[in-house]
Amino acid sequence: MTTPDHSSPASQPPAPAARDRIYRSPLGIAAGVLLIVVVLWLGFDALIKGHGRVPWLALAGMILAVPLVTAFTIRPAVFASEDRLRIRNPLRVITVPWGAVGGLRSSYSNEVVAGSGTKYQLWAVPVSLRARKKATRRQERAAAEAARGITPGSSGGGLAPSGLGFGGFGLRGSDPGPARAQTDKVMDDLRELQERRAEAESAQGEVTVRWAYEVIAPAVAGAVLLAILLAVG
Known part of the structure; x- marks a missing residue:
């Protein structure tokens, strides 16, 4: 008595559709x-x-x-x-x-x-011109630091000049934020x-x-x- 081959493609359930x-x-x-x-x-x-x-x-x-x-x-x-x-x-x-x-x-x-x-x-x-300008400033600051041989966001101590982080009090060395507006x-x-x-x-x-x-x-x-x-x- 043979057992059905459940591993064949025909016996496999269809793949679920990708969610939107x-x-x-x-x-x-x-x-x-x-x-x-x-x-x-x-x-x-x-x-x-x-x-x-x-x-x-x-x-x-x-x-x-x-x-x-x-x-x-x-x-x-x-x-x-x-x-x-x-x-x-x-x-x-x-x-x-x-x-x-x-x-x-x-x-x-x-x-x-x-x-x-x-x-x-x-x-x-919706377009946020304010977020777009902030992202542009981050890109310019990162490019300037890279030109000086500084890893972006690697300098330590003090408050970030761009007011990153919750409530505007981010620390240097924390995530510098997205390079582009959301x-x-x-x-x-x-x-x-x-x-x-x-x-x-x-x-x-x-x-x-x-x-x-x-x-x-x-x-x-x-x-x-x-x-x-x-x-x-």
């Missing part, structure tokens, strides 16, 4: 949560204690404000898989196969350019993935754009209700 790389703005999420808490706190306070039209105005304001705040702070995200880039912006979801990507640009905003020339902004990967590094990762997968058969296709009606519908409803209440007086 997800890029979001922690600062944007934190700001959005804080704003929503404030809006709900003020809104429910007006609903409970208000008189006349005040509770209705508060309700309409919350219906309008909460979806918009969520859309522009918490919602934005970029999902990068082996086959495509999915961009979840405040009011749209754009899916761009890697084969349809014409380029990834970074200037005052980070953008993906489709082969047709259409540009789509990456809301979840969002620039994200764009580098996306470019590397696009260059590697652009010719793959599974990464071909057309760009698709879907409007975020789950955000637009309640915001429009809140705006209409607010306009009616204000018009009625």
